[in-house]
Amino acid sequence: MDAETSDTPRAWRIVLEHVEAQLLEGALRPGDRLPGERALSAELGVGRSSVREALRVLEVLGLIRTAAGSGPNSGAIIIATPGGGMSALMRLQVAASGFPVADIVRTRLILESSVAGDLAEATSPTGDAPDLAPAELLLDAMDSPDLSPTEFLALDAAFHLALAEASGNQVITATMAGLRSGIEGYAREGLAAIIDWHATSARLRREHRGIVEAIHRADAATARTRTHDHISGYYAETFVDTPTP
Amino acid sequence: MDAETSDTPRAWRIVLEHVEAQLLEGALRPGDRLPGERALSAELGVGRSSVREALRVLEVLGLIRTAAGSGPNSGAIIIATPGGGMSALMRLQVAASGFPVADIVRTRLILESSVAGDLAEATSPTGDAPDLAPAELLLDAMDSPDLSPTEFLALDAAFHLALAEASGNQVITATMAGLRSGIEGYAREGLAAIIDWHATSARLRREHRGIVEAIHRADAATARTRTHDHISGYYAETFVDTPTP
DNA sequence: CGTCATCCTGTGGTCTGACCACACGTGCTA
DNA sequence: TAGCACGTGTGGTCAGACCACAGGATGACG
Numbered sequence: 073m074d075a076e077t078s079d080t081p082r083a084w085r086i087v088l089e090h091v092e093a094q095l096l097e098g099a100l101r102p103g104d105r106l107p108g109e110r111a112l113s114a115e116l117g118v119g120r121s122s123v124r125e126a127l128r129v130l131e132v133l134g135l136i137r138t139a140a141g142s143g144p145n146s147g148a149i150i151i152a153t154p155g156g157g158m159s160a161l162m163r164l165q166v167a168a169s170g171f172p173v174a175d176i177v178r179t180r181l182i183l184e185s186s187v188a189g190d191l192a193e194a195t196s197p198t199g200d201a202p203d204l205a206p207a208e209l210l211l212d213a214m215d216s217p218d219l220s221p222t223e224f225l226a227l228d229a230a231f232h233l234a235l236a237e238a239s240g241n242q243v244i245t246a247t248m249a250g251l252r253s254g255i256e257g258y259a260r261e262g263l264a265a266i267i268d269w270h271a272t273s274a275r276l277r278r279e280h281r282g283i284v285e286a287i288h289r290a291d292a293a294t295a296r297t298r299t300h301d302h303i304s305g306y307y308a309e310t311f312v313d314t315p316t317p
Numbered sequence: 318m319d320a321e322t323s324d325t326p327r328a329w330r331i332v333l334e335h336v337e338a339q340l341l342e343g344a345l346r347p348g349d350r351l352p353g354e355r356a357l358s359a360e361l362g363v364g365r366s367s368v369r370e371a372l373r374v375l376e377v378l379g380l381i382r383t384a385a386g387s388g389p390n391s392g393a394i395i396i397a398t399p400g401g402g403m404s405a406l407m408r409l410q411v412a413a414s415g416f417p418v419a420d421i422v423r424t425r426l427i428l429e430s431s432v433a434g435d436l437a438e439a440t441s442p443t444g445d446a447p448d449l450a451p452a453e454l455l456l457d458a459m460d461s462p463d464l465s466p467t468e469f470l471a472l473d474a475a476f477h478l479a480l481a482e483a484s485g486n487q488v489i490t491a492t493m494a495g496l497r498s499g500i501e502g503y504a505r506e507g508l509a510a511i512i513d514w515h516a517t518s519a520r521l522r523r524e525h526r527g528i529v530e531a532i533h534r535a536d537a538a539t540a541r542t543r544t545h546d547h548i549s550g551y552y553a554e555t556f557v558d559t560p561t562p
Numbered sequence: 563c564g565t566c567a568t569c570c571t572g573t574g575g576t577c578t579g580a581c582c583a584c585a586c587g588t589g590c591t592a
Numbered sequence: 593t594a595g596c597a598c599g600t601g602t603g604g605t606c607a608g609a610c611c612a613c614a615g616g617a618t619g620a621c622g
Binding site: 110127141 | 601602603604
Binding site: 164171242243 | 329337340341345346347366369370371373374375377378379380395396397398399402403405406408409410412413414415416417420421423424427428431485486487488489491492496502
């Protein structure tokens with residue numbers, strides 16, 4: 073009953089692969105509860121520490137949510153919130169210099185321009201259109217004159233995320249959430265570089281409205297261009313070395 | 318000396334944030350070694366188990382590499398390999414139904430088309446061009462007539478990844494690697510749906526050459542279109558329900 | 563004096579057992 | 593019947609103990 077290190081390296085990986093296999097074969101679905109840590113430990117023949125290490129990974133990756141106590145809400149429950157894991161990954165990779173900030177900005181540029189264009193293309197004159205209401209609600213909130221730059225920034229991030237959500241592509245939504253948190257620290261620093269915040273925020277609001285307007289008009293090309301200019305323009309103002317490909 | 322659960326929930330998160338803070342302030346850089354698990358445990362006032370859980374997360378996320386033994390190569394060493402973490406994240410999210418396969422394909426479409434276009438735009442007639450040699454080497458390898466479909470698929474994946482690497486955008490490279498592994502299982506299954514493998518592989522080779530040719534010719538629009546058609550065409554053949562936006 | 567085998571040390575990897583705080587369900591009590 | 597106390601099972605954490613491994617330090621031997 074030792075660590076059986078000879079034939080199976082990394083006990084926690086056994087647990088991880090077991091859970092992944094269960095997910096793939098459908099034995100485990102979102103909303104289901106994993107067996108208890110002690111039960112998993114006995115079932116897989118590994119120590120509880122190893123089980124916990126695997127569960128911790130799953131938790132950070134946004135696959136499970138854990139809660140103590142008893143009852144239906146306790147234990148490890150399968151969820152699928154990719155945003156959290158993506159954010160952690162991007163944030164740490166940026167911190168470790170694995171992801172240059174410029175590359176993140178470039179990727180945002182690509183994804184968001186594409187999203188705006190797709191939203192416009194999905195808008196047909198017959199009324200069949202993606203739901204932009206959440207995004208427009210955020211735009212209204214950003215019109216409030218007594219917002220601190222930080223608050224404005226948060227709403228701005230939420231607006232861009234709302235557009236991604238409206239596109240219905242969960243991968244892009246999660247990725248954009250991750251990209252955002254990856255450069256969040258830099259974005260906060262960048263606020264200091266803005267000379268005239270009043271003018272800048274007014275321009276940002278105007279550009280946001282312009283993007284939404286182009287989408288409503290089903291003008292994909294304009295939506296793409298405006299989104300591209302909006303993002304690259306902002307970063308050009310806050311970072312001196314921002315690329316504008 | 319109890320778990321000090323009252324003021325600080327989640328001991329492992331303390332470790333995670335400590336490492337992240339050290340990374341952000343530059344006290345920890347790629348190539349550096351983290352303190353030993355026992356040392357970190359004592360330094361942060363948490364148990365070694367908690368330290369290990371945090372380290373496990375960092376390892377899966379591709380931020381550290383651990384090795385037992387002694388010497389300069391032992392311990393936890395900061396690396397920055399975003400591909401690994403991204404792959405694990407995508408794979409598990411797909412398994413948990415958090416990422417629909419269709420969304421992954423759509424995202425691939427967007428990113429790869431953009432990459433091809435950017436590569437073409439970066440190609441100037443004066444000889445200033447991105448390095449496509451690794452990608453073309455893979456194309457040569459794919460011309461070998463005695464490749465199994467699985468081997469071909471692996472080379473195909475490597476080729477697409479090589480294009481992303483040529484673009485120099487590490488975020489896109491890592492993301493595409495992740496997207497790829499997310500649908501790897503489905504791609505393998507999809508092989509069975511191909512009726513005439515010989516014809517399909519010939520077409521794929523031809524299309525690959527076409528993409529590279531357009532890039533060399535600095536024809537961004539064609540490079541984008543060909544990449545888009547290449548990917549969506551392949552998925553249309555292997556998955557019946559593949560979107561073609 | 564040089565070379566090689568040996569031991570020693572420190573590392574991650576794992577297991578075990580023991581607590582704690584918490585939330586729920588049960589069943590007793592008023 | 594309504595309310596509350598207790599028991600139980602959950603994750604969260606810690607402490608200690610081994611193991612396997614890699615490398616350096618130490619010594620014996622040619």
